[in-house]
Amino acid sequence: MAVILSEMTIGEAADRLSEALPGHRVEVLKGSIVVTPPPDGPHQETVAELVYQFRQAGGRESGLKSLPGIGVWLGTGPDDYAEPDWAIVDADYKDALVTKNCYAANVFRLVLEVTSSNWGNDLVTKAETYAEARIPVYVVADRKHGEVLVLTDPVGDTYRTRSRYERGATVVLPSSVGVTLELPVDVLLDGDGD
Secondary structure (H helix, E strand, O other): OOOOOOOOOHHHHHHHHHHHOOOOEEEEEOOEEEEEOOOOHHHHHHHHHHHHHHHHOOOHHHOEEEEOOOEEEOOOOOOOEEOOOEEEEEOOHHHHEEEOOEEEHHHEEEEEEEOOOOHHHHHHHHHHHHHHOOOOEEEEEEOOOOEEEEEEEEEOOEEEEEEEEEOOOEEEOOHHHOOOOEEEHHHHHHOOOO
C-alpha cells in the first residue's frame, strides 16, 4: 500500500496547533507560527478594565466597538493573522470578514497587547507586523519592563512615533482612535488593582 504525504501550509499547521493546545493563542506572524500561553489573572483584569473604560467613555456611541481577542488578517503573508488582546474597531467590522474569523486590518483603530512570557514578540515582531498592516495605533502594556508604549504613524514595518509611559502616569490615547480614553499605566500593567 502506498502512503501519500502532502505538505501542510503554515495556516493548516496553525489550525492543528490551535486544536491541540486549547487555551493557547496561535498566530501566524511573518510566515512563522507563534504560540502564546493562556493569559494570567492580571492580564485578564487589564482587558476587562479596558472594556469597561471604553464603555464609560462612550465608545459605542462613537460608532466603535471594543473587542478582546478578535482576529486581524494582516495581509503581510499568505497566512498571516494575529489575535490582539484587545482592539477598538469600526462598528461595521463584520462586513470586513476575510477568513478564519479574522477581519481586514483597515477596520482596526487600535490594537493592544499585554505582554506574557514571550514578550519579545509583542515588542518587535508584532510592532513590525501591525505597522506593515497599517494599524494606526498599537499599544503595548510591557509588564516585563514596567512601562506602556504607544506606537503611532505606521510607515513600512515601523511606527514613526513611539511614546513611553512609566508607572504613575496616565496614557491618553490619540484622538485618531475615535474615543477619548485616559488609562492609568498601573492598571494596564497590573490589572484593575483590586
